[in-house]
Amino acid sequence: MGSEVDMKHFRQYIVASTEEEAVGLREAVGAKGLYIAGGTTVVPRAAASVEVLIDITRLGLDGIVADDSTVRIGATTRLADLASADAGNSLPLLRKAVMECATPLIRNMATLGGSLATIFLPSDPGLALLALDAEAEVLTPDGVQRLKMADLLKTGWFDPVWLIRRVLVSKQAPGEGSAFLKFGRNSVDIALVAVGVRLRLGEGARIESLRIVVGQTSAVPVVVDQVTEKVLGQDFRLELAGSVADEVCRAVKARNDFRASSEFRTHLIKVLVSRGLLQAALEAGYRDS
Amino acid sequence: MTVDLIVNGQRLRVDCRPGETLLEVLRRNNYKSVKKACETGNCGACTVLLDGRPVASCIMLAAQADGREITTLEGLSADEKLHHLQEAFVDHGAPQCGFCTPGMILTAVALLEENPNPTRQDVRRAIAGNICRCSGYVKIVDAIVDAARRIATSGGRH
Numbered sequence: 001m002g003s004e005v006d007m008k009h010f011r012q013y014i015v016a017s018t019e020e021e022a023v024g025l026r027e028a029v030g031a032k033g034l035y036i037a038g039g040t041t042v043v044p045r046a047a048a049s050v051e052v053l054i055d056i057t058r059l060g061l062d063g064i065v066a067d068d069s070t071v072r073i074g075a076t077t078r079l080a081d082l083a084s085a086d087a088g089n090s091l092p093l094l095r096k097a098v099m100e101c102a103t104p105l106i107r108n109m110a111t112l113g114g115s116l117a118t119i120f121l122p123s124d125p126g127l128a129l130l131a132l133d134a135e136a137e138v139l140t141p142d143g144v145q146r147l148k149m150a151d152l153l154k155t156g157w158f159d160p161v162w163l164i165r166r167v168l169v170s171k172q173a174p175g176e177g178s179a180f181l182k183f184g185r186n187s188v189d190i191a192l193v194a195v196g197v198r199l200r201l202g203e204g205a206r207i208e209s210l211r212i213v214v215g216q217t218s219a220v221p222v223v224v225d226q227v228t229e230k231v232l233g234q235d236f237r238l239e240l241a242g243s244v245a246d247e248v249c250r251a252v253k254a255r256n257d258f259r260a261s262s263e264f265r266t267h268l269i270k271v272l273v274s275r276g277l278l279q280a281a282l283e284a285g286y287r288d289s
Numbered sequence: 290m291t292v293d294l295i296v297n298g299q300r301l302r303v304d305c306r307p308g309e310t311l312l313e314v315l316r317r318n319n320y321k322s323v324k325k326a327c328e329t330g331n332c333g334a335c336t337v338l339l340d341g342r343p344v345a346s347c348i349m350l351a352a353q354a355d356g357r358e359i360t361t362l363e364g365l366s367a368d369e370k371l372h373h374l375q376e377a378f379v380d381h382g383a384p385q386c387g388f389c390t391p392g393m394i395l396t397a398v399a400l401l402e403e404n405p406n407p408t409r410q411d412v413r414r415a416i417a418g419n420i421c422r423c424s425g426y427v428k429i430v431d432a433i434v435d436a437a438r439r440i441a442t443s444g445g446r447h
Contacts, residue, residue, distance in 0.1 A: 008308035013290060013352040036353070043310070043348045044329050053307070055353070080342070103418030104396070105333055108342045109349065188331055188418075 009048055015055040019139050019163055025054050026161050027141055035163065037076045038109035041118045061113070061165055066090060069171055075113030075164040079125065080104070082112060090171040092283075093178035093198055097128035100182055113164040119157065120220060124194060127215040128180055130223055131196030134169045138162040150223050176200045177283030179276035182216070183268050191216045192260045193268040197276040201284040205236040212244075212273060217254045217265050224251045236281050238288065245273035292355045296320065297364025305351045311337070312346040315361065322362035322391040333419035336392030337361055343396045345418070362391040365398065370447045374398060377436035378429075385423035392419045397433045406437060
């Protein structure tokens, strides 16, 4: 009946019919259980100790709803749908990250919530959401909570029992620009470095807000607010992009491994941050005079 | 567990283990066009259409496909008539060993459904998840672009 390698080790597949049921089950089985939506990480890569899968795809947690300022993205929304929906137009940074991610086949199954749960693996959409200062709405055993993702990064990320319900992101407005760049052989490979930039320029190219996130270069994505805060209020210019990139290199301890040295990764950070800043500035309306 | 699939328009009820992949279940039910290669979701040889969208069946559990519609290459040719895509692949010499071909064609079916007049760049982007080790892709892209033209002029898939 097929070789053993075809058979994954899961022993129970339960389709949850309510969110509370899903969380209750997940709590009850502990580390032996995992939520499954698209399954593109769970199926090939779940630990051997995982026996129970809790399917969360029939809970109505997919779908994108937008109002004038905010986009609410259901956690089980497929990445492919995110890239093509109108919401993708109002969230160009997220769409750029999704389109650089994996392959079309995987994007047809993988979900945004799954991208968040696997951010350490790494995840391009997760990086984009950090750069966008997104909020996540989760169902915990104690009820619904809303949390800033950047804060979650500081406290150990999502508790695996929590059911991620949706993500809330502010639409990109006029005067804002963004960039997502990653360096690797192709999108399926894990990048050596990935960079997300979100920028808002005011009168005279004055930097009103800036966030830079560097991923895939250390164990967790790094939000370098301590660097970007220093340039708020200054006018954007090319030389500034270079000096910010230098500061980001100093702030991020790039890993050294068989895929690349830390020196090479640091060089990549410098290049990608500089380019990303310029791309974002141009999108925000900056013109070199 | 019991899983109900709809494969090429036909109901298929299978008994399977929770850990069985959709790929395995399809192949043991004689849908041999669905190929087993990397088993990690990277190469696309296992591509099937799930509710019309190309997915990697090797990293999907059969349980995930319960109640869903699946299309394999076997479902493309009705009454022994080849689909325009199949004919175009033959005419252009697109298959070499042929192993990537079922997956390529299914991905192309979905592309042409969504974009009946794709550019070569559109085609390359769409097949980015289907690896061909033999050909260098040029004839595959030629065939898909030509099939789009044939479908448009004939008004149907055959």
